[in-house]
Amino acid sequence: MNQIKMNLRYLLLIVLVVSFFNQNFAQEQPKTKTREEVLSMTMEEMSSLPLEELMSLMDVVGVSSLEELYNLLLNKNVVSASKKEESIFDSPLSTTVLSHDQIIASGATSIEEALRLVPGVIVREKTNGNYDVHIRGNDNLPSKNLLLYSENMNTLVMINGRSVFNYSHGGTLWETLPVSFEDIDRIEVVRGPSSALYGPNAVTGVINIITQTISQETPLISGNLNGGSQSTYMGDLAIRKQLNDKISLGVTGNFETRDRKTDEIYIYSRDGSQLSIDGENVGNGYYSLDEINQMRSGNQEIWPPYTVGNEIYDIYKSFPDPERSKYRYGVNGYLDVNPTSETSVQIMGGYQNSEVMTSTMGDVPTPYSTKLASTGYVDLRAKIYDFSLQANYNGGTIDYMSGNEGFELDNEQYSFLAEYNKKFRNLSVRPGFSYQSISYDDSKHISEVGKGYLNQKQTINIMAGSLRLDYLLTERLRLVAALRAEKYDNMDDIYASWQFISTYKLNDKNLIRAVYSRANQSAFLINTYSNYTWNIVNMRSPKIMQFDGHKDNKLKTTDMVEIGFRSRPDKSVLIDVEAFYNRSKDFVGLAPDMTSLAVFNPLAVITGAATVQENINAIVNLSFQNMDLVSNQFGASVSLDWVLSEKLMATGHVTYQQTTVDNYVPYSRNEILYYQSSIAQSDPDLATKINQALVDYATGVQTGEIDPAKQTYAIVNSVSDIQEGTENNFKHEATPSFWGSLSITYRPTKKIEFFPQAYFYGEQSFINQYGVIDIEPSVNLNLKASYKATDNLTFFVNCRNLLNTEKVQFAYMDKIGGLYLAGLNFKW
């Protein structure tokens, strides 16, 4: 850490010195006329000038800041909504674009935090720099289950159209994105089901991070550095050059390190047993690793160490840096080749390494886990006349829960997409074909087969065809239909997704739109191929949990109806209103199939060396299975962008939503297991069945049908019933009923800028299998103040959570305090 700080100081010094010399030795171009003189010229005088002189005069006047602001904020282009460039005002879907300048001005310290500027996107910080990001919420379903289901498995995050989705468990590992602000040209967010355009997992929408095009205007060197409280340091550096009009090259790098305000982690008792340290009873709460190392749950060690190969897996292996919330770095290379105006090839490749402490994706006595990732990618995009092709590889190793055997996996993903865009008179036709092959393999990271949840390399292949029709029926009425059909290798079903859209321009200032769309998740490895036996050593009961997947699980599907209204009552104002209703079904969750009572060490019991009472325990079979759960969500977002003057801009958005679920099972996994276990234990014929099981076991051993070294138990009875009482119209409150953002950009002079922002949300109630966490409403105030010392150098101070509210934003996670940073942006 000290080394990093030292290096940062040197880097800062170099930046300042170079910037000083650059500024002072820059040659001022002589100007023939002042701005006032140009403005005093008549139209007739100027119209007589040759074009080059006219351009020079315009350069003296300059494009007004107001004009630039209009373009920056109100007249952006978007590509992701239709896969073609169009004005955001004309976008047929609920769409937001965050430009590079907007993100930098906002003071957002990460891509996720920048998304707080986007209507409908709720962003909650888990630990310093690690966030939950959901489009329109509808999150943590199924609830009363694993924390895994709080991950956003419904939004497709892409970099230049390349999916960065985690197909192992579902979701996006934001820290593994290799790019940072200096790479980014803009972030486009499309809300609503978009699988028809982008494939599976674009269920609630897509977030497409689009990198900068290297042009003559691109600075050779650019970047930023900043650091401050909670040992937070981050920076970007980009070196890019357009060699000629056909070839451009670039290299970028970024790093980030952040600490928590504590090195303790939360512990809960998963089976209701009393927690104790050195014989003294303690409750759920935050403890140091040393305390947890001494802690017991009932008479079991809560975090017993075990050996994997030659290595000890213990609490310290699980949390190697409990005080650190995030550490990551990434490097990216760019090569753009444009042989002709009709052909282009863009190659991008990179690598990232990350370690974060955030919410767990498994089931351990704490809601925290350390995630380690080391991944790389190569992405090729080519455009040849009306054909566009994209092929990419993503691969590497991700340990989803450090120090827990079975959660470290190698992955390799190959994707190919070919599309053809043909324009007829008023009709655009875009047929496409895509193929994805996604493999995960845990076999190299487990001590023996059975210790991983896959125990081998497993693959999901997806082949799809798509067609998009975009028809401008009249100058005001536009009709769009997008259809996609995809085939998975393990399922007979072909999944169809679609978008049917119409937009109608009432006039140049007002546009209404209506959408009916459907999208689906993909199959996930864990849901499809799980085959994991957990021999539990730190819980009283059950003794064994067997987790299985199902190859024929239906994929979660969402249907949405949305109407929208976009208005530009004045050229300085853009208002967007969207109202939506969606219905989701075919959720997959982890649920008990069966609980069995078994006699463990049956040979010892048979020979009288042990008693039945001390060796009877439960074996549980669970699987990742479809649930009858249906969620219904309705809501609306309103956003406003308002350029009041060159000095002042205001932006704001607010979203309201309500979610109810039908067929809600109000029982956790453990409650169902206790229910099944109690039925099994109260079996009136239990004694007879125990004797029979022991006899059958002994017979099996004698005949050689049972290997006592492998099967160490004798099944007595099994129960698969679950409690009655599913609920309909259950109010699901994991997403706040409202949230939004208000921000102002104030530029009192051309060199000084202030960006205050308030991000707010209402109360929420998070339910998982170990409890209900009520999270109070919160307003986060942020402020960035910048001073543009030269055209090449800007200094800033940046306060995130200015009032240091120290509130939990996400269930079970850290209290988020103030983060106070100072830094600079530079370019040459």
Added chain:
Amino acid sequence: MKKHILILLLLFLAGTSEEAFCQMTKFKALFLYNFTQNVEWPPNTISSNEFIITVVGDDEMAGELEKLAQVKKVGSKTMVIKQTNQVKEINDSHVVFLSSTKSDLMSRLAIQQEGQPVLLISSKEGLCKDGAAICFTTVDGKLRYQINEDNINARSLKVNNKLISLGISTN
């Protein structure tokens, strides 16, 4: 009361600069006029004594061009500025200027005017791919234009090298 204070504060902070914004439209009109000096139309294809510029969806631009029309001619022809809000209403024109708010209609305009000797200019950047000959853009706070020679030549217009070299080619 608080709301009023907030509005007053915003107005105080805001200042005003409508004048600066108008300069942009004025210069776009001047640029457009200058473009006509650097493009050659086939003789007498439309009108023998009028040079017709149609502005689609931009009253301010039409106003600035009207001012120019009062003091300048294109060659020996009188400039006539027409305004419309609908592409389908565009009649014979030498130049069509499409406002930013109508940018979605550029493809439609290009097809409707297919083969006609008309210079299609858009106020918004990036529309050469949809058939525009020239698109205004800003680069580092300076007004510039993108130009597509193929789209100009396809309409039997001749463009001189100066106009090409001063613009940002999209060919």
